[in-house]
Amino acid sequence: xxxxxxxxxxxxxxxxxxxxxxxxxxxxxxxxxxxxxxxxxxxxxxxxxxxxxxxxxxxxxxxxxxxxxxxxxxxxxxxxxxxxxxxxxxxxxxxxxxxxxxxxxxxxxxxxxxxxxxxxxxxxxxxxxxxxxx
Numbered sequence: 001x002x003x004x005x006x007x008x009x010x011x012x013x014x015x016x017x018x019x020x021x022x023x024x025x026x027x028x029x030x031x032x033x034x035x036x037x038x039x040x041x042x043x044x045x046x047x048x049x050x051x052x053x054x055x056x057x058x059x060x061x062x063x064x065x066x067x068x069x070x071x072x073x074x075x076x077x078x079x080x081x082x083x084x085x086x087x088x089x090x091x092x093x094x095x096x097x098x099x100x101x102x103x104x105x106x107x108x109x110x111x112x113x114x115x116x117x118x119x120x121x122x123x124x125x126x127x128x129x130x131x132x133x134x
Contacts, residue, residue, distance in 0.1 A: 010097055015102065018063050018070070018103060018106075020063055020064075020106060023060035025057075029049060029050070029053060031062060031072070032049060032091075036072070036074075036091050038093075039094075039095060040091065052074045056077060058114050059074070059077065059087075060074045061110050061111060063106070070097075070103065071103045072107065073092045073093075073110075073111050074092075077118060085119050087115035092104055
């Protein structure tokens with residue numbers, strides 16, 4: 001089996017084996033960067049990542065399976081046109097072997113819950129160019 005086939009092979013696991021954690025600091029940043037660089041076509045500098053995770057760390061979550069980071073969501077929230085408070089999903093990644101199993105849904109649900117608790121008044125918007133949901 002070549003490297004591409006190996007990366008795309010579905011991973012067998014029980015949903016209860018996935019651990020979801022909030023962004024916990026600088027030690028999580030390389031994990032987020034590696035996932036996004038590996039799976040999304042949009043290149044980001046470290047400054048872009050830091051913009052999101054330093055200003056809105058409570059809106060970023062990671063998913064782990066047996067210690068391996070398999071997914072992440074990175075979000076922000078703020079004023080929109082000076083009249084509403086809006087949430088925004090900037091990056092959402094689940095590596096191919098884990099897709100289609102509800103991990104992205106759980107990551108987004110956790111972020112939206114925090115946004116709602118923080119006073120977001122408007123529907124959550126997604127940057128279509130930077131977000132891959134499969």
